[in-house]
Amino acid sequence: MRKSRIILVGIFIIVIAFFLFFLNKKDSSTGALEGISENKTIDEAFALITKHAVYPVSDEKLVEGAIRGMTDTIGDPYSTYFSEEEARAHEQSLSDERVGIGAEITQSQGRFIIVSPIKSSPAEKAGIKPYDEIVQVNGERVDGKSLKELLQLIGGEKGTEVTLTLYRPEEQRHVKISIMRSTIPVKTVTSETFDVEGQTIGYVTISMFGEKTAEEWEQHTSDLLKRGVEGIIIDVRSNPGGYLHSVEKVAGSMLKPGATYTFMQDSRGILEPLTVKQPEETAYTKKMKKIPVAILQNEGSASASEVLSGALKDLKRAFIIGTTSFGKGTVQETMELSNGGEVKLSTHKWLTPNQQWIHGKGIKADLEVEQNVLFKLSAKPVGGQYATGDYSDDIAYAQNALNSMGYDVTRTDGYFDEVTAKAVEDFRQDKGLSLEPQMDHYFFVKLREVIQSYKERKENDDQLQMAIGYMSHTIKSGK
Secondary structure, three states, rough: OOOOEEEEOOOOOOOOOOOOOOOOOOOOOOOEEEEOOOOHHHHHHHHHHHHHHOOOOOOHHHHHHHHHHHHOOOOOOOOOEEEEEHHHHHHHHHHOEEOOOOOOEEEOOOOOEEEOOOOOOOOHHHHOOOEEEEEEEEEEOOOOHHHHHHHHHHHHOOOEEEEEEEEEOOOEEEEEEEOOEEEEEOOOOOEEEEEEEEEEEEEEOOOOOOOHHHHHHHHHHHHHHOOOOEEEEEEEEOOEEEEEEHHHHHHHHHOOOOOOEEEEEOOOEEEEEOOOOOOOOOOHHHHHHOOOOEEOOOOOOHHHHHHHHHHHHOOOOOEEOOOOOOOOEEEEEEOOOOOOEEEOOOOEEOOOOOOOOOOOOOOOOOOOOOOHHHHHHHOOOOOOOOOOEEEEEEHHHHHHHHHHHHOOOOOOEEEEOHHHHHHHHHHHHHOOOOOOOOOOOOHHHHHHHHHHHHHHHHOOOHHHHHHHHHHHHHHHHHO
16 A cells, blocks of 8 residues: 655755566576566666676666666656665654664764764763764774765664764774664754743744644644743744645644645646645634744755745745745655655645745745854864865864954965964964864864854844844834
C-alpha cells in the first residue's frame, strides 16, 4: 500500500529519482535479471552491465542508480530518491523524537568536530565535549568520509552501543567513549515574554514544522495568553519548512474560519484553495484571531515557513520584519516503493492567498532589517593552526569576526597578512592569551566564546529589537 505525506522542506537537498517496475525472473546462464522494466533499452543496459562490467555491482544498487538517474533528469533539486535507510532518516528528521547520541557535529577541513552535546543527552552524560574530534567509530577510521556517512555510522537502534574514539585538543590526547543510543526528544517551538514599558509581548520561535509543531504551538501560545501577552512575535528565521498540515494549523489559529491560506496548483495548472477549518470556539481561539502578530524571517526561512508568512501577510494578519525569505514555492509528496525506499517528488506549486508564486523570489519583508555581521556569524568550533602567509576559510571566518568586533582588519578573504597578524595579537592580549600573532586552538576557542556570548544577548539581535519596537508601538496605538 502506498503511503503519501505532503512535505515542504528547503534544506539538505539530494539528487532525485523515480523508477516504476521490478521483475524477479533470473537468467540461469548469466545470473542477471532477464528484465527489470517494461522498457527494452533499460533492460538491455541492465543485462550488459551485469554480464560484462569488470566492477561488480548488485542488482539492487543498479536499480537504485537507475531511479536516481531518472529523477535527476527532471532537473528539480527538491525531488529525490531515498533508499530504505535514507527514508528512515528523512522521516526521523521531521519526527518529534530521534534515536541517537544527541550531539551536534560539523565538518571542518575534512575533520568531524563536536559543536556541542545536547543537554541531558547520552553524549553529554558520557562526557563528550565541544571541540572533540571524532577519529573512529566502532574502530573504523572516518578519514575521507562524508558527514552523511559519519552520521550513518553513529546512528543505530535504540538501546545499542556505539564507541567513539575522540581527539581532545586541549588535553592533546585521544579518548575512547562508549555511548548507549537513546531517544532524543525534539522540540520545535519555544517561547518567552518581554516586558516593555508596562506591556507584555510574547515571543515564539518555530525551528521547523514537524509532526508535533501544531500541538507545541497551541501549548506555548495558550500559556502566553494566560500570562497576559498583548502581542505575539513569531520567529521563523532559518526555519527550513516541514509538514503542510502543521503550518495549516498554526496559520489557522490566527485566521478566520474559511479563509484561504494557500493555493495548490497541480501539473495541469488547476488551482485548489486550501482553507482554514472551523475550530470549536473557545476563549483561546477568540484571542488568537485578534491579537497583534509580527513575523521575523530571513533568507533561511523557506517552504512551509514561507506559507505561514505569505498567508498572514496577504490576509493582513501579520507584519513581516527581517529580510526576503528563501523562495521555495513547490510542494513535495513522499511515496513508498516496493524496495523499501521512497520517492520525494515535487507534485504541486503553492501560491499565496493573492495567488503569487514566490519560487526563486521569496517573500519580501514589510520592514527590511539587516542583521549585523557578528550576530549572523555561527559560533562554530574551528580548529587548526595558522600564521602569516597561510590561506584558509577558517582564517576568513576569524577575519570577519575580528573585523565585526572592531579590530583593524583590512581583508576578509582568508589570506593571513601582517594586518591580520596584528589584529590576532591584539585579540589574544585582550582575552588573556599568550602574545603570539597566530591562530591556534586557544585563539579559536576564545573567539567562539565571544561570538556565543554576543549572540545570546537579545539586545544584540537588531531584527528582534525592531520587532519588539514595532509590536510595542502597535499595542500602544491599539491597531
